[in-house]
Amino acid sequence: MPHMPVDDVSLWYDEFSGEGMPILASASSFEPGGYPEILSRDPLGRRVIQIQARGWGRSTHLAETPPDGWLDTWADDVCRVADELGIDRFVYTGVSHGAGIGWHLARRHPERLAALISVVGAPHDRAGGTASSAGRAAVIAGRKDPEVIRAQFGKLAGWTDEPRREAGREHMFRRMIDTFAGQSEEEARINQGKPFPEARTDEELAEIFRSIRVPVLILGALRDGVISPEATLRAAVNVRGAKAVLWEDEGHMMAGESPARLAREVAVFLSEIEGSAHPADGIVSDTFAP
Template sequence: MPLMEIADATLHYDEYGDGDEIVLSSAMAFDPDAYPACLAAPPTGYHVYTIQARGYGRSSHPGEPPAQGWLDQWADDVCAFADRLGADRFVYTGISHGGGIGWHIAARRPERLKALVSVVGTPHDREGGTASSAGRRRMIEHRRDPEVVAEQLRIMYGPTEDPARRAAREERIARRVEHYLAQPERETLINQGKPFPDARTDEELAGVLRGIRVPVLILAAMRDGVISPESALRAARSVPGAKAVLFEDEGHFIGTESPERLVREVRVFVDELNGVAEPPAAARTGAGA
């Protein structure tokens, strides 16, 4: 379990692969067999670093919340980590709150990003204010109640008509509840809030997104109980040149349930950026010429 020392903190991270494409991701925790670690496997073969965010696990635990806010702090930490690697530019990908970190890097340090890949992580709707999502507030308020935690996780997963998938989810929920209840109190109380809290309305948020000037891939789940489809579409309409892929049959935990679907889309997107994507079938066969 390697550790990276930056100016005022220690960050725990894991490293996967050794390809030329450097991909960074940050979050409170990562499932080792899920996205984004899967980006390191063939045929994608990226060089992936997953960084445990300050405040969690083996990374440094500040005595109080950062004055600039958690998302800005985590964004700065990712850039400091890249500095230690000697990576001037990198692809950043993040899931949920990890996606929020990426949006803050894109807004504050766009020169560092080759691209942003946001997975169920577009900035939340402004309904209910900007402090946090209703689900996150409920999780914090009832953090020691396993039934409430399980209920919120089911909402996050979203509905499914597949009995086998539903049964597998219940097994994952039981493990997640156990892990959540075992977390130290200081970790369960962290509330990063919604990205770009200065944007008080959805229109103000769209204005912030229109200022993003990096290549952005939005991977969204239409059955997501946290990030609404409207949030994903707002970002897709607002960010110049953005690409969006919306999965009708997925929920907020697509990163652990269907990582291979995400990896395929990321590979196509990065190949397009690198100018090595295959041409459309019609162009390959000469159809229509």
């Protein structure tokens, strides 16, 4: 996992070798064995690059918000990394705020995208304005308190009565508690807000969706405590040619809880837009176990 000098910062990234159109992803961090990594393995075998967004982890930390804002800057960083690696066009995928990066890519650099795959990251409803949620503010303020982290992410994840998922979720919460406890002051202050903050109403947001002209797969969770089903459907019905898959039994943490389920849908989608046979049947089921 090397550093790459980009602009005036250094970005930490992971690369998994493979064939076909490269898949790029960006986020604050990535789970080992997450769905982007699964996409690099047999049977799909894609080249995957995971970029730790500036401001987080081993990438350069910033004392102030970038002049262009976080989401536009992170979107530009994805293109900068692609340029350094000699990648002209790519599939982009991201989860939550990582999906927000992808939506900004689709509007800011559509010529670079072969497709966008958004996971629990359709731009939020405009209710309450365009700033980040009160829940995010609570996490920032209480990030050293394990009970604050557990309570807040428990709300986001959504309820479950599946014992295997509960066991896996508890393991995930413990990792989150350790991660937030170790964050620097610069990381803790990052507050990117909602994608497309210039859209003040849901109809203005729909207008932005109608301007997007890249293939889009929207993967949503109906028990999501962050992105409402209405927000997911708003994107799906306004992005021309979009495909949406929504699961009743998933919440906002589905990328950590059900990575193989996501990878299978991505494999089907890529086969559809590329006109190839899809190997999704070779992706094993999730167990929800740590």
